[in-house]
Amino acid sequence: MNDCVFCNIIQGKIPAKKVYEDELVVAFHDANPTSPVHVLIVPRLHVPTFNDIPEGDPILTHMGEVARKIAKDLGVAESGYRFFVNVNRGGGQVVFHLHAHVVAGNDFGTLLIKLAIGGAILWRRLARLGHKK
């Protein structure tokens, strides 16, 4: 897949700041980090999306294990991090070579999630107050 940016990184044709690699995956810092720690874990095999992983394929388990190792190595395992996969355009996927994000720190996504949860709690409390009247 010559036009795939992640295939090109895996093949060493495009530079990346690698933090880990083995026979199944390569992990490197995101070029446009949304937080102090933002690493991508990419399978060497070109699989376009999460939906395309064959049933029973252990790649996701391996990516999870690699994420835990990277989080530990980068010192965020205990303080906390997010491990996620965007799936297709509606899910925010931009690069169509399967990859998982490892994100830690005050990133925009975490802020949005906190705002949404806070908003939902506030909405429920206001709704309850309304019922009591």
Ligand code: AMP
């Ligand atoms: P996604 O939205 O899940 O498809 O995420 C794709 C990610 O790949 C984005 O966070 C981009 O910043 C990142 N990205 C794109 N090109 C490169 C590159 N050459 N090196 C490192 N990260 C990249």
